[in-house]
Amino acid sequence: GQDASTPETLESRTLEGIARYIKDGKAKKIVIMTGAGISTSAGIPDFRSPETGLYANLARFDLPHAESVFEISYFRNNPNPFYMLAQELDPSKFRPTITHSFIKLVHDKGLLLKLFTQNIDCLESRAGVPSDSIIEAHGSFATASCIECKSRYLPEKMLEVVRKGSVPQCEDDTCRGLVKPNIVFYGEPMPESFSQNKTLPADADLAIVMGTSLTVYPFASLPGFCGEGVPRLLINNEQVGSLGSRPDDVLLLEDCDSGVRKLAKALGWLEELETEWAKT
Ligand code: CNA
Numbered sequence: 001g002q003d004a005s006t007p008e009t010l011e012s013r014t015l016e017g018i019a020r021y022i023k024d025g026k027a028k029k030i031v032i033m034t035g036a037g038i039s040t041s042a043g044i045p046d047f048r049s050p051e052t053g054l055y056a057n058l059a060r061f062d063l064p065h066a067e068s069v070f071e072i073s074y075f076r077n078n079p080n081p082f083y084m085l086a087q088e089l090d091p092s093k094f095r096p097t098i099t100h101s102f103i104k105l106v107h108d109k110g111l112l113l114k115l116f117t118q119n120i121d122c123l124e125s126r127a128g129v130p131s132d133s134i135i136e137a138h139g140s141f142a143t144a145s146c147i148e149c150k151s152r153y154l155p156e157k158m159l160e161v162v163r164k165g166s167v168p169q170c171e172d173d174t175c176r177g178l179v180k181p182n183i184v185f186y187g188e189p190m191p192e193s194f195s196q197n198k199t200l201p202a203d204a205d206l207a208i209v210m211g212t213s214l215t216v217y218p219f220a221s222l223p224g225f226c227g228e229g230v231p232r233l234l235i236n237n238e239q240v241g242s243l244g245s246r247p248d249d250v251l252l253l254e255d256c257d258s259g260v261r262k263l264a265k266a267l268g269w270l271e272e273l274e275t276e277w278a279k280t
Pocket of ligand 1 (some may be wrong): 240
């Protein structure tokens with residue numbers, strides 16, 4: 001949890017302390033880091049929540065272990081569990097949460113340095129965050145391609161084939177490789193956009209980490225790139241990573257949506273936030 005040391009930068013290690021810091025104009029370059037927990041209230045299960053998480057519900061697929069569904073070597077031999085899951089997770093079925101709209105609002109205020117997301121559901125874009133402000137660290141469902149020759153495949157077409165219970169294959173007759181959305185599987189390299197920007201948190205004057213277990217590397221190392229003395233706010237159901245260990249870390253251990261509402265209220269942004277969310 002949050003250690004007891006007195007803050008160096010914030011007036012107090014509380015949500016109000018963070019709000020004051022922002023209102024005083026000290027946070028002009030906010031880096032936001034997110035994971036599956038910001039989309040659970042939209043109805044998309046995360047990986048690791050007990051009972052509701054995907055890993056807890058993969059037994060029916062008879063996998064060697066839960067992560068196999070996202071392993072490139074497993075996918076090559078048996079893509080069916082992934083495609084079954086892809087059908088359920090079809091991102092067009094879900095609406096952004098108020099947490100996504102909060103990120104849009106931070107952007108509209110001119111305060112967003114960058115959003116790093118592990119999510120593949122494209123809900124940040126759907127909430128209106130412009131693509132050049134988003135680093136999709138694990139890719140997304142927005143594009144798809146052949147895992148062998150890398151040629152592009154229309155994602156709508158992929159979902160159409162998947163919905164019929166068939167396996168989408170490369171349209172090049174000499175290839176016929178499997179098609180997969182361009183999400184990063186275990187065993188695949190990170191996107192260049194991530195590698196090129198991963199030290200960007202060092203330029204931030206505030207970090208907000210939300211809805212992630214911070215267990216997947218290299219993403220999980222991002223909050224560590226923030227400078228010492230730069231406040232880091234965690235809004236999550238549980239304490240994760242090393243957040244709470246620095247004197248200007250603030251832990252808000254609760255639901256993301258209620259947490260961002262509290263922060264927005266403390267900032268005097270709540271009405272604007274609700275209006276923004278109503279547009280989605
Ligand atoms: P995770 O490991 O499942 O962790 C989720 C974290 O969020 C946990 O600490 C939960 O306690 C917390 N949490 C869940 N719901 C809430 C909530 N409503 N409010 C506050 N906290 C909550 O997920 P990570 O993102 O950390 O793991 C990385 C994987 C998950 C990435 O590679 C993603 O691609 C992948 N994933 C993405 C999605 C998506 O795009 N929506 C869904 C499922 C998995």
